[in-house]
Amino acid sequence: MITIVIPTIGRASLARAIPDGVPVIVVEDTERKGPAAARNRGWRQARTPWVVFLDDDVVPGEGWLEALIRDLADLPEDVGGSQGRIEVPLPSGRRPTDAERNTAGLARAEWITADMAYRRSALEKVGGFDERFPRAYREDADLALRVREAGFRLVRGERVTRHPVRNDGFWASVRFQRGNADDALMRRVHGPGWRSRIGAGGLLPRHAATTVLGLGALALALAGTRRGALAAAAGWAALSARFAWERIVPGPGTPGEVARMTVTSVVIPPAACLHRLRGELEVRR
Incomplete structure (x- = not known):
């Protein structure tokens, strides 16, 4: 009745993700x-x-x-899929870090393949996953x-299913901005209202304003327009400080953690805009 499909990049956590008593197809990417x-190869x-997709860093519950x-x-x-309930264990005795809060958001996300079962007939009807999505982001x-x-x-x-938090390093939140390129494909495929249909938010408009102000301050300074440069720089600093503060306060x-939030909050807005621009160019090709 059921086959489990788990794509993996060789994480040591894979062994904990494999449940007993059911056929499992592990696809090494x-x-x-x-x-x-990888999931297409598996299903x-x-x-x-039924085909049940699990990630290689989850732990099925008792x-x-x-x-x-x-x-x-x-x-x-007419039911084509069933989503499992994701739990993210957070540390007790302190507030969670930015990385831990991001992972905890999986507990509220809809239709994520950390634990998602699909009828094989539904997968066949739509052709499975769209392989133009190259990351573990938006493809589900x-x-x-x-x-x-x-x-x-x-x-x-x-x-x-439990999804433990991984330590992906100081720059993880900056690397995650690559997903903005996939958002461009989502808009092209599903139209401008796709975010509301999956319950997703986004800060790209604010990141764009921050980036424009930063670049404007630099351009005005090079042009010798001191007053305009100072005004643009003040706007950039205000938005950057607001973004950093919003990430620091819950942590x-x-x-x-404060140093990481301060530095990455400056880098994230231009990184997000650059990846979105790259995605828009790619989908137009």
């Missing part, structure tokens, strides 16, 4: 084509009515398989929207 391509090998079977049993034919939302557009409903199950307030 050796060519770095991305999780969308096309499956011969069961009794997960039994709960999964209950989630999928007797679902109407794109699939969910296309499955719903094909006439299927998506529901939430009761099974629970633990340690010197390392």
Whole structure:
């Protein structure tokens, strides 16, 4: 009835993600084509009515398989997918870091393939994942929207999967801005209202204003327009400080975290805009 598909890039956490008592297809993304391509390879090998996608850094909860079977049993034919409930264990005794809060957001995200079951017939009808999405970002939302557009409903199950927080380093939040390129593809495929349809927000307009003010301050200074340069620089500093403060206040307030938020809050706006511009150029090709 069920096949598990797990794409992996060789993380040591993979062993904890593999549940017992059910066929599992592990697809190693050796060519770095991305999780969308790896999952397509996996589900096309499956011969069961349901295919369950797990990430290689999750831990299925106790009794997960039994709960999964209950989630999928007797679902109407118009239900094309069932999402598991994601729990993110956060540290006790202190406020979470920016990285921990970002991971905790997965618990509220819709239709993410950290734990997402699809009817094989629904995957066949829409052609599976769109392999133009090269990262573990938006490829699952794109699939969910296309499955719903094909006439299927998506529901939430009761099974629970834990998603531990990884330490991805000082610049992780800057690297994550690469996803803005994928947002350009989402807009091209699903139209300007795609964010509301998956319950996603975004700070790109504010990042664009910050970047324009920063570049404007530099250009005006080079042109010798001191008053204009100072005004633009003040606007840039205000928006940058606001962004950093919004990320610092909910956190633990340690010197390392404050330094990381301060530095990356300056780098993120232009990085986000640059990646979005790159994505817009790519989709127009």
